[in-house]
Amino acid sequence: MSKFEFPPSIKSRPVYGTLEARPGKGHLMIADGEGAEAILGIATPDLMAKTHIIYIPRGAAFADQLRALGPAQFYEGPTYAASVSRIRRVLQDAHMGLQVYLTGTEGLMGQAQNEAMMAGIPHTAIQTEHRGSVARRMQCVHCKGITDDVETDPFQCSHCGLNLFVRDHYSRRLAAYQGVCIDAEDPGNVPAPKGIYE
Secondary structure: OOOOOOOOOOOOOOOOOOOOOOOOOOEEEEEEHHHHHHHHHHOOHHHHOOEEEEEEOOOOOOHHHHHHOOOOEEEEOOOHHHHHHHHHHHHHOOOOOOEEEEEEOHHHHHHHHHHHHHOOOOHHHEEEEEOOOOOEEEEEOOOOOEEEEEOEEOEEOOOOOOEEEEEEEEEOOOOEEEEEEOOOOOOOOOOOOEEOOO
16 A cells, blocks of 8 residues: 655644664564555564564454564454553563554554553654554544544544544644534534545
């Protein structure tokens, strides 16, 4: 899959790069869906011998290819929520110099980056590469509920039902973009939804 070129935006919006193999005693690679392609692109036998891969397929079929790389450890989880305890444990047991690679959807990368930062790894030391869906993880600023995989603007909050404008403002702490009520001053005046990047 080709990489999506995100349009220029405000400073809080994350900027993604391209994964590069870095020297280190240990490597943690976390991916979902098409993010597996980025791992396949940098994998070498030496790198994989020191790598723990955590993969969430999200309907993609790359798990067998990742296993075939021969990583030191491999875990396939059904969802991020089911995998987060493993991520936390790997970060808790990590030694100085662990290299962290995150690839796939923004929702996965943001949440995994947050876990790594809470474990003491600065966000500037974590590599990211976007692959796959451009859907956003959104927080309603009114009820504080999180809605995953938002693809349209505006969208309806899955918690309180408000019609929300999809903003580019991003919170690293929450690993989510912020949504604000679009018809607060004129209830019911909601434009037709369109794709976020249309």
